[in-house]
Amino acid sequence: AAGVIQSPRHLIKEKRETATLKCYPIPRHDTVYWYQQGPGQDPQFLISFYEKMQSDKGSIPDRFSAQQFSDYHSELNMSSLELGDSALYFCASSPPRDRGMELHFGNGTRLTVT
């Protein structure tokens, strides 16, 4: 079965640089989420899209932005990177209605800011 695909798996950037993370949700899933997870921490919600429209916003810095495209893939853009942005970034998608409580995660992008 198809899973959520994220790229790249690993990314190393320097302070003040820009990064773009990509996510391809499971086909026919109607909601896409972005989470940030630091070492030993729970996933922190950043932003979500329902049917390509931004649906909810969490603790996402103003330096970050995201969008979902017509083919349903999503991108998280991160600018003016700081050391504290180093974390695992997960994209997840959920199916519609009856199975809407199932969150399916990609393998994540490990971002290291030096």
Next chain:
Amino acid sequence: GQSLEQPSEVTAVEGAIVQINCTYQTSGFYGLSWYQQHDGGAPTFLSYNALDGLEETGRFSSFLSRSDSYGYLLLQELQMKDSASYFCAVREDYGQNFVFGPGTRLSVLP
């Protein structure tokens, strides 16, 4: 505000049964779901409850009491591979995000 509480660590031996509790305080409630995460891996969906009662999925079961804002994950016939972190997550409404608990680290001993 939103808050979820879980025990930080649980230890059990192979073959045993363990229960991981989750209490929540949220302004709305659509459902409670559970995820397993091995070190360095992605969270994996295990089970969810939208209504009160017990949901059974193989060795894993999940329970919900909406009146008590409480749920638990029950793991039976523990195996070494069950050593991982377990997160509960609440969705306040359909279309809204999932709020995760702090996670419970389960260690299964031989």
